[in-house]
Amino acid sequence: MRGNWRNYIGPGPLVAAAFIGPGTVTVCTLAGVNFGFDLLWALALSMVATVxxxxxxxxxxxxxxxxxxxxxxxxxxxxxxxxxxxxLILLAIVLGNAAYEAGNISGGAMGIEIFIKAPVLTIGQASINMINLSIGLIALVLLMTGNYKLIEKYLIALVILMSITFLVTAVMVRPSMLAIFQGFVPGVDSGNILTIVALIGTTVVPYNLFLHSSLVSKKWKSGKDLKFVRVDTIVAVVLGGLVSMAIVITGASGNADAINNAVDLALGLEPLLGAAAKYFIGFGLFAAGITSAITAPLAGAFVVAGCFGWSTDIKNWTMRVSILAILGLGLVFSSFGIKPVQLITFAQLANGILLPLLSAYILWVINKASVMGKYRNSLGFNVLGLAIWVITLVLGIRSIMRVLEGI
Incomplete structure (x- = not known):
């Protein structure tokens, strides 16, 4: 039946799972700790841009x-x-996803380490955290099944549980509603520009654009299904945006001064949530890490296959080798002893800088009549798309200047 509600469920949950990663948890928490509710407007802008x-x-x-x-x-x-x-696309997405994957794996491990201390295997100069390795193997096994429906069901369940966890936590800290509303008044200065770019980068994830286009072509087969695509996209992005805002609110309401690991996040919330703080933060980070650890290699593999004209069937050996390579690089990067928060924050900032280039590609393709026919952009969509591109470009340039000033 064409009106069946299942028609409205597509790759949206995978998109949400991809951008609600440890980067979202970390960057949003840091935004809340350092700036209170002041940057909620940046997340609202990010939601619109992402949609x-x-x-x-x-x-x-x-x-x-x-x-x-x-x-x-x-x-x-x-x-x-x-x-x-x-x-350029191949280099940016594959290497970026490998770094991003390291942040996903490390972030997921941060969540588990709040409960248990895992043994560390030392090989030469590298120290391999066994929790990192376990998360990587779980993601690899699920991806190697080659079953999109299984992956989708798994991610939907985790995203729902993760969303409930963070939304409930935000309610439990009892924030001031007036302060929250004031946080939607825009304000940019030299002190918050890097955090604003990171917040945009953690929501409008460049590799998600490639992942989404590939998966939509596997779910729906006709332009007449556009209404299903749009509902699936809007619901997923809005849910993800609300979760991100809940994390900012939680971070702003805690008492943490410095955030280096999940223990710091939990300790900052203990005065408000008591012993439950570690369970909320631990599970939230683990769920965020493992869901993103699954989607990042998948998106990178789609890009590799597209660049070389290979099959995008997940059961094809070229897709599996690409997935394995990106996952493997992520595990290697996460073994260099870099603090997970530093790694994740850097990956998000890089995403914010790469975004203008990738969005320009999309604006170019979506307006080609020879490609899109009657489904190309309307004038209103182009104005909105161009405005979003200009904003991300300006923020990216300012963030680069800010980093160069600090060198």
């Missing part, structure tokens, strides 16, 4: 029945422009 960009990426996948990378490769002029662009 617009993800809808365009999904629409490209629906109409072309191909992933975003494949479409870009086919529509770019042959020659140096094509190879430079695809090479």
């Amino acid at each position: 617009v960009l993800q809808e365009m990426a999904a629409r490209i996948g629906l109409v072309t029945q191909k992933g975003l990378t494949e479409v870009i490769g086919e529509t770019l002029t042959k020659g140096i422009v094509r190879y430079f662009s695809l090479g």
